[in-house]
Amino acid sequence: MKTRTLLLLALGCGVMIMVAGAILLFQLAGQDDVAPAAELGESVDVGDMSVSVLGADEHGGVLAVEVAIGGVDDPDGADGFRLIASGRAVEPREADGPDECVATSVATRTCVVRFDVSDADGSSRVLFYDRGDDGARWVLA
Secondary structure, eight states: OOHHHHHHHHHHHHHHHHHHHHHHHHHHHTTOOEEEOOTTTOEEETEEEEEEEEEEEEEEEEEOOOOOEEEBBBGGGGGGGEEETTTEEEOOOOSTTTBOOBOOOOEEEEEEEEOOOOOOOOOOOEEEEEEEEEEEEOOOO
16 A cells, blocks of 8 residues: 555544544533532422432431422332442432331421441532432532
């Protein structure tokens, strides 16, 4: 193969890479920004549910988050809570008390979601609640 042919192929590849980069930048510019985190005590509508985080307390490697939740009768309505603790995803602990969040009702009720954060290295805590295609987040620490 001739040197001129190789140079033209290299130039063509370079142009295609530049076009692909321009298309990517155009796509990134059109994306929506991430919604800001909800404030503690602020009621947020997530799908058909109304959720408010009232406070959080961490003792002995367990983070207890007090929430007010209601809007729909659902036996698993509180399953949408997730926590990111210092970059690690943490699932809620099994409900073992009367104040634990499990089922939800139309009437808003206050309950507690507990997470085992004993393996988390730092102090960063971000709570997420997802229901259907909607979601909300709260920065706890």
